Amino acid sequence: MTDQPSAPRRGHRMLAAAAGLGVLGLPLAAPAPSPSPSASPLPAPPTGPDRGTVLYQQSCASCHGQRGEGTQRGPSLADVGPASVDFQLSTGRMPLSKEGKPNVHQDAVFSESDIRALVQHVASFPPGGGPPIPVVGGGSTPSGRELYLTYCSACHSAAGVGATLNNGRIAPSLFEATPTQIGEAVRVGPGLMPAFPPDVLSDEEVDDVAAYVGVLQDDRGELDRGGWPLGRLGPFTEGVVAWVFGLTIVLLLARRLGSRAR
Amino acid sequence: MITRRIYRALDARLGTTSIGRTALAKVFPDHWTFMFGEIALYAFMALLLTGTYLTLFFEPSTSETVYDGAYQPLDGSKVSSAFASTVALSFDVRAGLLIRQAHHWAALLFVAAIVVHMLRVFFTGAFRRPRELNWVVGVTMLALALLNGFTGYSMPDDLLSGTGLRIIYSTVLSIPVVGSWIATLAFGGEFPTPETTPRLYISHVLIVPGIFLALISVHLLMIIRQKHSQFPGPGRREHNVVGSRLWPAYAVRSVSLLTGVFAVVFALGGLVQINPVWIYGPFHPAKATSPAQPDWYVAWGDGALRLFPPIEFHVFGHLVPAPFLPAVGVGTVTFLLLYAWPWLERWRTGDKASHQILQRPRESPGRVAVGAYALTFFAVLLVTAADDIIARLTRIPVTGLLRTLQILVLVLPFVVAAVAFFTARALRAGTATSLGELTREDLHAGLSGRSIDRRPDDEPEERIRLWRNPDDTWRWRWYGPGEELSSNEAFLDRQEALDAAKTAFPGVRVEQDEPPEGVVLPPPQHKPGPATKAAAALVWVAMAVLGRRADRRTPSRSEASE
Numbered sequence: 132m133t134d135q136p137s138a139p140r141r142g143h144r145m146l147a148a149a150a151g152l153g154v155l156g157l158p159l160a161a162p163a164p165s166p167s168p169s170a171s172p173l174p175a176p177p178t179g180p181d182r183g184t185v186l187y188q189q190s191c192a193s194c195h196g197q198r199g200e201g202t203q204r205g206p207s208l209a210d211v212g213p214a215s216v217d218f219q220l221s222t223g224r225m226p227l228s229k230e231g232k233p234n235v236h237q238d239a240v241f242s243e244s245d246i247r248a249l250v251q252h253v254a255s256f257p258p259g260g261g262p263p264i265p266v267v268g269g270g271s272t273p274s275g276r277e278l279y280l281t282y283c284s285a286c287h288s289a290a291g292v293g294a295t296l297n298n299g300r301i302a303p304s305l306f307e308a309t310p311t312q313i314g315e316a317v318r319v320g321p322g323l324m325p326a327f328p329p330d331v332l333s334d335e336e337v338d339d340v341a342a343y344v345g346v347l348q349d350d351r352g353e354l355d356r357g358g359w360p361l362g363r364l365g366p367f368t369e370g371v372v373a374w375v376f377g378l379t380i381v382l383l384l385a386r387r388l389g390s391r392a393r
Numbered sequence: 394m395i396t397r398r399i400y401r402a403l404d405a406r407l408g409t410t411s412i413g414r415t416a417l418a419k420v421f422p423d424h425w426t427f428m429f430g431e432i433a434l435y436a437f438m439a440l441l442l443t444g445t446y447l448t449l450f451f452e453p454s455t456s457e458t459v460y461d462g463a464y465q466p467l468d469g470s471k472v473s474s475a476f477a478s479t480v481a482l483s484f485d486v487r488a489g490l491l492i493r494q495a496h497h498w499a500a501l502l503f504v505a506a507i508v509v510h511m512l513r514v515f516f517t518g519a520f521r522r523p524r525e526l527n528w529v530v531g532v533t534m535l536a537l538a539l540l541n542g543f544t545g546y547s548m549p550d551d552l553l554s555g556t557g558l559r560i561i562y563s564t565v566l567s568i569p570v571v572g573s574w575i576a577t578l579a580f581g582g583e584f585p586t587p588e589t590t591p592r593l594y595i596s597h598v599l600i601v602p603g604i605f606l607a608l609i610s611v612h613l614l615m616i617i618r619q620k621h622s623q624f625p626g627p628g629r630r631e632h633n634v635v636g637s638r639l640w641p642a643y644a645v646r647s648v649s650l651l652t653g654v655f656a657v658v659f660a661l662g663g664l665v666q667i668n669p670v671w672i673y674g675p676f677h678p679a680k681a682t683s684p685a686q687p688d689w690y691v692a693w694g695d696g697a698l699r700l701f702p703p704i705e706f707h708v709f710g711h712l713v714p715a716p717f718l719p720a721v722g723v724g725t726v727t728f729l730l731l732y733a734w735p736w737l738e739r740w741r742t743g744d745k746a747s748h749q750i751l752q753r754p755r756e757s758p759g760r761v762a763v764g765a766y767a768l769t770f771f772a773v774l775l776v777t778a779a780d781d782i783i784a785r786l787t788r789i790p791v792t793g794l795l796r797t798l799q800i801l802v803l804v805l806p807f808v809v810a811a812v813a814f815f816t817a818r819a820l821r822a823g824t825a826t827s828l829g830e831l832t833r834e835d836l837h838a839g840l841s842g843r844s845i846d847r848r849p850d851d852e853p854e855e856r857i858r859l860w861r862n863p864d865d866t867w868r869w870r871w872y873g874p875g876e877e878l879s880s881n882e883a884f885l886d887r888q889e890a891l892d893a894a895k896t897a898f899p900g901v902r903v904e905q906d907e908p909p910e911g912v913v914l915p916p917p918q919h920k921p922g923p924a925t926k927a928a929a930a931l932v933w934v935a936m937a938v939l940g941r942r943a944d945r946r947t948p949s950r951s952e953a954s955e
């Protein structure tokens with residue numbers, strides 16, 4: 132899984148993210164907003180030891196407190212661990228804005244090195260701990276397929292398009308997540324998602340799941356070899372197509388043939 | 394030479410020539426809505442052809458096997474033979490995926506065509522005496538189509554169909570007294586059991602198609618015997634059939650339609666993915682996927698289950714579980730009403746006469762209202778079955794959406810039925826041919842029911858019929874006792890024709906009508922109608938979307954190569 136993530140398939144997501152940034156007043160041409168696919172374990176940021184502190188004071192402290200102790204507007208970060216911080220930042224979920232939609236994959240606000248600096252800074256809060264950023268790659272898809280269908284498809288759907296949960300919240304589609312983000316989500320359990328610690332899914336199994344999600348993300352036609360996938364939404368959309376394309380065309384034909392007969 | 398000999402020998406013994414001659418000269422009335430049944434027939438033929446190919450490769454068994462083929466993420470996994478062979482059909486058998494998808498698309502089209510055909514029969518009163526029996530045969534075929542669609546959908550043993558089977562199993566169990574017996578018979582034991590798939594298979598490829606062939610034969614024989622009904626029109630009476638002969642006119646049309654249905658089925662089968670079971674994975678009782686819906690023709694049951702509050706009650710000491718009322722109840726009541734409808738209507742109207750001439754829907758506003766009610770009711774149920782998808786697309790929370798739908802399912806059918814009722818009455822009151830031509834007085838008459846007391850049996854001695862030609866000009870024809878006279882002029886609009894007719898024969902009632910047979914006219918121009926325009930717009934949008942997808946893919950590739 133050394134591929135770059137495929138370009139986001141959902142155009143309106145991009146638009147929404149762009150609009151969100153626009154509302155925030157952030158420069159849209161900010162440092163190349165690429166989600167960080169790198170899985171390197173935190174070397175020191177090149178821009179000096181204070182970079183993380185400065186960024187944290189600017190963007191996070193108002194909600195999470197000076198030393199990550201938490202405030203009324205945000206939970207404590209004292210023991211969430213680097214995986215959580217990297218996940219929240221690289222998927223653009225944090226910093227939370229009033230206008231932006233929470234819990235949705237967006238373009239990251241910070242550059243890769245800034246994210247690394249922030250992760251390191253948050254990791255320095257006492258007492259520390261929490262899952263580290265996992266190194267993910269090179270899994271086997273057959274095993275990943277089985278694990279995915281056992282642990283993930285109930286919420287994210289077998290096709291990876293996401294689904295509505297019982298309580299009306301949404302499990303997002305997995306088409307935009309990088310292997311590292313998948314590993315982080317599995318270990319951290321963001322939002323309503325449960326965490327899967329190593330005694331449930333070993334590191335190799337996480338690699339396998341990520342490899343299979345990579346297969347699901349592939350939009351070059353190998354998985355959807357039947358043709359137009361209809362958003363992989365299943366029988367409902369198929370029924371709509373059967374009526375709107377199939378039957379309507381046949382009825383129009385009958386209409387023409389019938390009127391010929393006059 | 395030899396063929397001629399054989400033919401003569403056959404003819405001497407069977408009388409083929411005279412049968413053939415009568416058959417070829419058989420007259421079918423011309424109206425495009427009479428072709429709906431044929432569409433269903435051709436879809437069934439497509440199902441038979443593609444289904445037979447599938448039986449060569451499909452293994453109806455849940456015994457474990459190792460999939461070994463081109464679909465990499467399943468390669469080497471232990472799965473049931475049914476699932477493995479379906480994936481093999483999709484990846485490893487030549488043309489397997491095309492045929493499999495064509496089979497499934499044909500199934501969706503088949504049921505849709507039956508429904509549309511039934512609506513035509515219903516709204517035109519074609520089920521009235523002497524055709525009640527054929528209505529009963531038709532309703533039975535609809536039920537069998539739903540059944541066979543469901544068994545087919547459940548055979549590949551994938552996660553989605555297994556989820557559906559589980560729901561049906563608990564629904565069947567919920568039937569008081571006989572439920573567990575039927576469930577054991579149909580499923581071969583407590584679900585999930587290895588007995589189920591072979592039973593589904595026998596029923597799907599042998600028993601139900603066999604019954605279908607028999608019923609289709611009965612259905613067609615009855616049509617031939619009773620002759621086709623026809624719409625009212627000049628020269629069309631209760632005792633004749635006006636239209637085209639089977640050979641050549643009608644046959645040519647039928648073959649075109651056959652080709653069209655097959656073209657659509659295989660185009661969809663080749664271009665649009667349906668039921669990608671390899672993505673859903675094999676069924677396992679502990680696994681689930683969502684969004685999970687059944688095919689559209691059974692989705693109303695799923696919708697009813699989602700809408701209905703879970704109510705359990707006791708009847709004579711038997712507990713009736715929650716799925717009973719929505720799933721079993723809605724289906725049973727609907728089909729009982731469908732079966733009984735010809736007699737219900739006769740009981741209501743007291744009309745015991747035999748009918749060969751069809752009604753226009755507006756002639757029976759009450760029936761229109763009932764039909765509109767049922768259609769709206771089932772439409773809401775179908776939408777409900779997709780509540781999770783709709784919640785996601787609209788970002789309305791599911792609970793709120795369900796509440797709204799619960800109210801809608803109670804209210805909306807009544808509203809639509811009332812609107813349909815008054816529209817039908819307004820159309821009946823005036824001379825408008827379509828909704829766009831309704832005048833304010835017509836609407837008024839529809840609301841007040843003024844025209845109700847116009848009896849069909851006090852037919853006036855003289856009348857004038859007014860019709861629109863296919864080229865949008867208007868003419869009229871006067872019918873007196875034993876005499877008929879046509880206007881010798883064509884008029885540019887309806888009002889002109891009406892004025893001319895009224896000047897020529899003051900005080901005679903004017904009716905609007907279809908153009909009569911045998912009137913030579915310039916060939917009609919086909920301006921694209923609203924339906925054609927809508928279809929063109931759809932195709933355009935689809936091309937635009939596909940084009941954009943293609944555009945978007947290109948940069949993602951170049952990125953990857955950087």
Ligand code: HEM
Pocket residue numbers: 437440441443444445447448451479482493496497500503537538541542543544545546547548549597598602605667668
């Ligand atoms: C009333 C007519 C029929 C309907 C509505 C119907 C419907 C279906 C459906 C929805 C499926 C699931 C396809 C899928 O996996 O996506 C299916 C599968 C199948 N059908 Fe039919 N079918 C009909 C008649 C037949 C006949 C006449 C045959 C054989 C002679 C047949 C043979 C099969 C076989 C072997 C499969 C399993 C293969 C597979 O799942 O890919 N069907 N059918």
